[in-house]
Amino acid sequence: MNIIYTIKNSLYINITNKCCCNCTFCLRNDNNGINYNESLWLEREPTIEEILSKLKEYDLNSYDEIVFCGFGEPLMRIDIVIEIATWIKKHTTTSIRINTNGLGSLIHKKDVPSMLTGLVEAISISLNAHNKEKYNQVTQPIYPEIAFESMLEFAKKCKKTVPNVQFSVVDVIGEEYIKQSQLLAEKLEIPLKVRKEI
Numbered sequence: 765m766n767i768i769y770t771i772k773n774s775l776y777i778n779i780t781n782k783c784c785c786n787c788t789f790c791l792r793n794d795n796n797g798i799n800y801n802e803s804l805w806l807e808r809e810p811t812i813e814e815i816l817s818k819l820k821e822y823d824l825n826s827y828d829e830i831v832f833c834g835f836g837e838p839l840m841r842i843d844i845v846i847e848i849a850t851w852i853k854k855h856t857t858t859s860i861r862i863n864t865n866g867l868g869s870l871i872h873k874k875d876v877p878s879m880l881t882g883l884v885e886a887i888s889i890s891l892n893a894h895n896k897e898k899y900n901q902v903t904q905p906i907y908p909e910i911a912f913e914s915m916l917e918f919a920k921k922c923k924k925t926v927p928n929v930q931f932s933v934v935d936v937i938g939e940e941y942i943k944q945s946q947l948l949a950e951k952l953e954i955p956l957k958v959r960k961e962i
């Protein structure tokens with residue numbers, strides 16, 4: 765079961781295959797991994813013990829960054845993310861990032877950005893679009909009525925609890941939508957990264 769993988773000098777933690785979205789560009793639709801030979805599909809959700817046991821095999825200090833990102837939405841397992849990040853913080857100064865769809869608070873009905881205070885240095889939130897209609901089209905969330913607003917609210921709250929907040933869009937949405945997303949990101953004073961579809 766491929767819980768940990770590396771890309772360049774970053775260490776990635778793959779803790780779930782669950783997600784509350786079904787993005788049109790999601791790698792899970794027709795891939796098994798991310799730049800990687802082994803599949804990121806998990807046989808089952810790994811336990812905290814299994815994740816820690818795998819992490820202990822790596823020299824955490826030797827990586828530029830440790831990232832919660834796999835074949836699913838990491839914040840579906842918010843309690844595990846908190847436990848693992850707390851453990852990492854005790855064992856290394858290497859910074860931690862979470863790649864998320866920004867729907868954690870909606871999923872758990874909790875103030876997730878507050879729960880991340882002091883635990884992660886960076887968070888990358890999938891903006892995916894500049895308005896609800898386009899967002900729903902691209903992301904296909906299970907909460908179409910409230911997901912877009914909830915994601916924006918999540919991002920605004922993260923600005924108060926996480927030092928580096930970034931939005932991302934995937935270039936498949938096209939130049940005009942990227943431009944509109946850029947304007948929204950600027951309005952919220954959050955930098956936008958345009959990712960290439962893999």
Ligand code: SF4
Binds near residue numbers: 783786864890
């Ligand atoms: S949020 Fe991420 S894991 Fe979930 S469907 Fe979209 S791209 Fe895939």
